[in-house]
Amino acid sequence: MSKSIFYHAGCSVCVSAEHDIVNLVGKDNVEVVNIGEATNRIPEAEQAGVKSVPALVAPNGNVLHINFGASMEDVKG
Amino acid sequence: MSKSIFYHAGCSVCVSAEHDIVNLVGKDNVEVVNIGEATNRIPEAEQAGVKSVPALVAPNGNVLHINFGASMEDVKG
Numbered sequence: 001m002s003k004s005i006f007y008h009a010g011c012s013v014c015v016s017a018e019h020d021i022v023n024l025v026g027k028d029n030v031e032v033v034n035i036g037e038a039t040n041r042i043p044e045a046e047q048a049g050v051k052s053v054p055a056l057v058a059p060n061g062n063v064l065h066i067n068f069g070a071s072m073e074d075v076k077g
Numbered sequence: 078m079s080k081s082i083f084y085h086a087g088c089s090v091c092v093s094a095e096h097d098i099v100n101l102v103g104k105d106n107v108e109v110v111n112i113g114e115a116t117n118r119i120p121e122a123e124q125a126g127v128k129s130v131p132a133l134v135a136p137n138g139n140v141l142h143i144n145f146g147a148s149m150e151d152v153k154g
Binding site for chain 2: 004016017021029060062066067
């Protein structure tokens with residue numbers, strides 16, 4: 001993959017981080033996924049190594065966990 | 078300020094995150110500070126709101142804490 005993927009769950013911490021990340025990386029370089037809404041993408045995020053959101057999966061596959069908003073378990077409800 | 082500042086302490090988590098951040102944001106857009114060595118910059122980092130490293134201070138002043146490497150207290154020793 002050539003784009004980064006930013007996973008979040010719609011919380012205020014996530015939204016704030018989203019704006020910062022999009023500004024820093026450029027909106028054309030990052031796909032934003034709200035896994036609070038798009039729950040069908042949770043397995044993909046977990047497989048990528050996302051342990052909490054917000055998180056940014058870099059093009060090289062590394063996962064950068066940003067702050068600590070909500071655990072994956074919380075998002076699953 | 079127009080550049081982001083990436084603070085780290087030389088740990089392996091930090092160095093890995095550093096490479097990702099520099100790749101994503103672009104090396105001309107981020108100043109990398111190893112506060113494990115440049116301890117004189119710790120007060121500045123704390124004032125910016127850095128609670129742990131690695132952390133990225135965005136140009137708008139927001140602090141993005143990335144993963145959790147070492148607490149500021151640990152770096153101060």
